[in-house]
Amino acid sequence: xxxxxxxxxxxxxxxxxxxxxxxxxxxxxxxxxxxxxxxxxxxxxxxxxxxxxxxxxxxxxxxxxxxxxxxxxxxxxxxxxxxxxxxxxxxxxxxxxxxxxxxxxxxxxxxxxxxxxxxxxxxxxxxxxxxxxxxxxxxxxxxxxxxxxxxxxxxxxxxxxxxxxxxxxxxxxxxxxxxxxxxxxxxxxxxxxxxxxxxxxxxxxxxxxxxxxxxxxxxxxxxxxxxxxxxxxxxxxxxxxxxxxxxxxxxxxxxxxxxxxxxxxxxxxxxxxxxxxxxxxxxxxxxxxxxx
Numbered sequence: 304x305x306x307x308x309x310x311x312x313x314x315x316x317x318x319x320x321x322x323x324x325x326x327x328x329x330x331x332x333x334x335x336x337x338x339x340x341x342x343x344x345x346x347x348x349x350x351x352x353x354x355x356x357x358x359x360x361x362x363x364x365x366x367x368x369x370x371x372x373x374x375x376x377x378x379x380x381x382x383x384x385x386x387x388x389x390x391x392x393x394x395x396x397x398x399x400x401x402x403x404x405x406x407x408x409x410x411x412x413x414x415x416x417x418x419x420x421x422x423x424x425x426x427x428x429x430x431x432x433x434x435x436x437x438x439x440x441x442x443x444x445x446x447x448x449x450x451x452x453x454x455x456x457x458x459x460x461x462x463x464x465x466x467x468x469x470x471x472x473x474x475x476x477x478x479x480x481x482x483x484x485x486x487x488x489x490x491x492x493x494x495x496x497x498x499x500x501x502x503x504x505x506x507x508x509x510x511x512x513x514x515x516x517x518x519x520x521x522x523x524x525x526x527x528x529x530x531x532x533x534x535x536x537x538x539x540x541x542x543x544x545x546x547x548x549x550x551x552x553x554x555x556x557x558x559x560x561x562x563x564x565x566x567x568x569x570x571x572x573x574x575x576x577x578x579x580x581x582x583x584x585x586x587x588x589x590x591x592x593x594x595x
Contacts, residue, residue: 308384310394312411314342315467316448320382324414327381332453335360339451341395341404342411343463350401357459375402416445420474427477432484439478442502446471476507483511488518499528503535506548517555527556 309323318335320327329335336358340349355367363377364370383458408414423438450467451460452527475498482491502508509532516525527549529544529552535544 307429310406310410312338312342312406313447314339315412315446315450317453318342318451319337319503322382322384327379330374330377334377335455335504336454337371337374338378338404339454340459342413343459344402344403344406345414348398348401348403351402354401357457370415370548411546413450416442416467416487417470420470420477423481424473426483432481434476436485438482439474439481442474443478446474472502474503476505476511479511480507483515483518485542487513488504491515492519492521496528499532503532504540504542506532506545510548510551512553513551514560515559522555545576 311321313319318329318339320329329338337354339356340357349373354371355363358371359367369488373584375395376483383394394405396546400571408418419438419442419501423435423442426438427435450464451457479491479495479498492512492515495515499508499512509528511527516528529548533544536544
């Protein structure tokens with residue numbers, strides 16, 4: 304049985320928890336690490352030997368099993384204080400091989416974040432820029448800092464930290480791609496330039512920057528941005544630009560990109576076709592996001 308009871312677990316930033324909006328003291332560093340490892344397990348059983356090996360990589364105590372059991376017991380009491388001791392078995396579940404954490408998908412910030420990023424990217428691919436922007440902003444709202452920040456050197460957290468940081472980059476890019484289809488491009492150039500400089504290997508950011516410049520009638524600057532991307536990739540990383548970046552440069556040189564129509568000035572609706580035309584314009588503008 305999956306139990307929630309107003310419980311929220313956080314790993315974006317330090318490992319934390321709250322019940323009904325009230326922060327919970329999770330105890331010492333190793334005890335918090337037990338909870339973090341169970342979150343990483345996503346409901347899978349982690350063996351006691353695995354947990355002990357992570358908690359004490361160099362020299363475990365003489366009897367590590369009882370210590371681990373005590374950590375689990377304390378976490379159960381902290382996270383489910385309203386239940387008697389014998390009933391605190393639905394959250395951190397004991398199995399013959401070890402322990403598993405049973406929580407619904409919305410109970411952990413990293414899980415909510417990942418779902419929102421995935422849904423935002425799907426909305427963008429489907430041409431729904433408004434929904435994509437809203438979901439990307441929701442995802443970024445869950446971001447509380449570097450994942451598992453209180454275990455910066457822990458090998459067990461490294462792969463998940465890298466994965467979540469990559470998703471954070473995707474969320475920022477998805478939000479900007481959606482905004483390119485919804486907002487005047489000139490107002491996005493500074494943010495896109497900052498994004499591209501921050502992570503010069505992410506070609507998508509250079510493409511969005513060049514596209515925003517081109518749509519803002521700054522073709523020479525768009526080509527300069529693409530040259531900067533090419534030079535950075537080659538000089539600093541020994542890489543050639545990818546096909547999407549090369550194609551965008553060729554399209555800009557040939558003026559082969561359809562212009563984005565400016566929003567029509569507000570006017571009084573004369574008849575019912577105005578609403579239909581507005582929907583068609585939005586659909587065309589959203590569809591162009593596929594080019595990104």
